[in-house]
Amino acid sequence: MRSTAVERMSADQRREQLLALAAEEFAQAGLHGTSTDALARRAGITQTYVFRLFGSKKALFLQVVRRAFGRLTDGMDEARQQATGLDAVAAMGQFYDNALADRTALLVQLQAFAACGDPEVREIVREQMARMWAAAERSGLPPVAVKTFLAYGMLLNTAAALQVGEVDADWARGIRTRIQAGLFEHLTTENNQ
DSSP states (O other), rough: OOOOOOOOHHHHHHHHHEEEEHHHHHHHHHHHHOOHHHHHHHHOOOOOHHHHHHHSSHHHHHHHHHHHHHHHHHHHHHHHHHOOHHHHHHHHHHHHHHHTHHHHHHHHHHHHHHTTTTTHHHHHHHHHHHHHHHHHHTTTHHHHHHHHHHHHHHHHHHHHTTGGGGOOOOHHHHHHHOOGGGGTTTTOOOOOO
């Protein structure tokens, strides 16, 4: 008779495992389409243990959302610190563009926006957008340029979700254009009145 041993993990290790698995599940099916039972089965634990660690499916979703946005915002901040002025913006744009290769994190963000009909989700996503705004603002850009930078970021999110790299068309090539520092030179508070 063969026995299969379940890998013993500490609560912190199990929490990390579940956050990673949940990110994959939520990226594909969203808050309401993800099953905690399926997630527990993937992790080799009981659904009760999932709830013991996180309290509820929504609480787990919110932690996954915070992580996805947090990695992006923290990375933008780190990239910005490597340069100054418009070069900082270009560094943030390069980081953002590279970060889109993490399809799971990208889709978690998009699922978070889609779940904003829920007030708790909306509040967390607002907090994360505020953090992202602040990270871009620390580059020294005026508000209109911060808005433009983040708007381009949302376009890049959409392009990444659509996998426009696989599309051989002018519109797809146009969307894939990288964010360069010079793009923001003309965006000032004075000329946006």
